[in-house]
Amino acid sequence: LLIGCPAATEWHENRVAVTPEVVGRLGRAGLDVVVEAGAGQEAGFPDETYVASGARIAERPEVFAQADILAVIHRPDFRRLRPGQIVIGLLRPDDAPEELADVTALSFEGLPRTLSRAQSMDVLTSQANVAGYKAAVLAADTFGGFFPMMMTAAGTVRPAKVLVLGGGVAGLQAMGTARRLGALVTGYDVREAAQTDIASTGAAVLDLGVSASGEGGYARALTAEEEAVQQRAMVDAIRGFDVVITTAQVPGHRPPELVSAQALAGMAAGSVVVDLGAGPLGGNVAGSVPDGRTVTENGVVVLGAGDLPAQVARAASSAWARNVTALLEYLIHDGSVVLDPDDEITAGLLVHPKETVS
Ligand code: NAD
Numbered sequence: 001l002l003i004g005c006p007a008a009t010e011w012h013e014n015r016v017a018v019t020p021e022v023v024g025r026l027g028r029a030g031l032d033v034v035v036e037a038g039a040g041q042e043a044g045f046p047d048e049t050y051v052a053s054g055a056r057i058a059e060r061p062e063v064f065a066q067a068d069i070l071a072v073i074h075r076p077d078f079r080r081l082r083p084g085q086i087v088i089g090l091l092r093p094d095d096a097p098e099e100l101a102d103v104t105a106l107s108f109e110g111l112p113r114t115l116s117r118a119q120s121m122d123v124l125t126s127q128a129n130v131a132g133y134k135a136a137v138l139a140a141d142t143f144g145g146f147f148p149m150m151m152t153a154a155g156t157v158r159p160a161k162v163l164v165l166g167g168g169v170a171g172l173q174a175m176g177t178a179r180r181l182g183a184l185v186t187g188y189d190v191r192e193a194a195q196t197d198i199a200s201t202g203a204a205v206l207d208l209g210v211s212a213s214g215e216g217g218y219a220r221a222l223t224a225e226e227e228a229v230q231q232r233a234m235v236d237a238i239r240g241f242d243v244v245i246t247t248a249q250v251p252g253h254r255p256p257e258l259v260s261a262q263a264l265a266g267m268a269a270g271s272v273v274v275d276l277g278a279g280p281l282g283g284n285v286a287g288s289v290p291d292g293r294t295v296t297e298n299g300v301v302v303l304g305a306g307d308l309p310a311q312v313a314r315a316a317s318s319a320w321a322r323n324v325t326a327l328l329e330y331l332i333h334d335g336s337v338v339l340d341p342d343d344e345i346t347a348g349l350l351v352h353p354k355e356t357v358s
Helices: 020-028 047-053 060-066 116-121 123-142 169-180 192-200 224-238 261-265 313-331 344-349
Strands: 002-005 032-036 056-058 069-074 086-090 104-107 150-152 155-157 161-165 184-188 243-246 272-275 293-295 301-304 336-339
Touching: 002 060, 020 032, 020 047, 020 313, 032 047, 032 060, 047 056, 056 060, 069 313, 086 313, 104 344, 116 313, 116 344, 123 169, 123 243, 123 272, 123 301, 123 313, 161 169, 169 184, 169 192, 169 243, 184 192, 224 261, 313 336, 313 344
Parallel strands: 002 032, 002 069, 032 056, 069 086, 086 104, 161 184, 161 243, 243 272, 272 301
Antiparallel strands: 150 155, 293 301
16 A cells, blocks of 8 residues: 655645654555655655655655555645545535545544544644644744743733634643743633633633633634623633733634634733634634734734644654644554444545445
């Protein structure tokens, strides 16, 4: 069996789905590895590091034509795919699924994340963890003051006050990282279970009087009334924070707007807001621009940062490659990929479930 790893071609995408570190493990699972020339370059894995690990380097058409399995970050150009090929990545299964009808598409969006045996395969978690870390570091770098308290001969500087909205994987990592940098951290989420998680990072817990636990461990979308209550309470709560990091998501919905223009208007000049939800559908912060930096009239810096894992490409790729390898080790039996539609993990991943043994 041959696994192919083409280069990601999306704007700003520096990650690669297979790294040299996993080539040996893939080999032991029965897979030869072919990587597109230059695919790992931006993530810090030049071609020679793949060759030294036992992989082959090839040009793009050859990778697509020869591979039995393609490991990708995002959905590749479907016209290049060969019928019967297995494609593994974040494939946006709800967006024109017919494009993927001729291939066996395994999309990480469908992984049953709460199953403990699926956790080693969970790219959503591994990438959210990278995003949360980078959000805190980016905020510290952009903020004009210190995160920790500083006692110097010229006097004492108070620590930065950081508010993290959303206490899922990215939010908890942002809280932990900001605390390790010495900031005074407060966390907020609408899910009840998240309150204990936030407290376990050592952050203070903010309550705005809205509770919204939903299905499968996720939050549910707020009603218009709840959203209005939350936004109004946020206007008062957000004052006095130097840094706000927003990470709130609701699966299948546009990111909730937690920080309104009015809330931004109440913040002090020089405050920094990092919006991890910023994307084409909007974000958690009014007026945030995907991949853009804006400054409000009152001097608040708003960073739209929906693509942070791609900016920490080495760590993000290493984690991704380990997730893909864990999945393949799970699926390969006696040299074949076995896709049992009765298996919960396989059924979740398959974009077009059908009985397939390749
Ligand atoms: P996510 O990226 O979908 O959302 C991030 C956070 O935003 C969530 O905590 C959510 O509650 C919060 N949120 C949504 N709407 C909000 C609003 N209006 N106001 C404030 N916060 C809001 O979530 P995620 O990080 O992928 O995971 C969510 C949960 O699932 C977490 O508890 C996570 O630990 C859990 N999870 C569990 C497993 C597992 O059991 N193995 C794996 C992955 C995730």
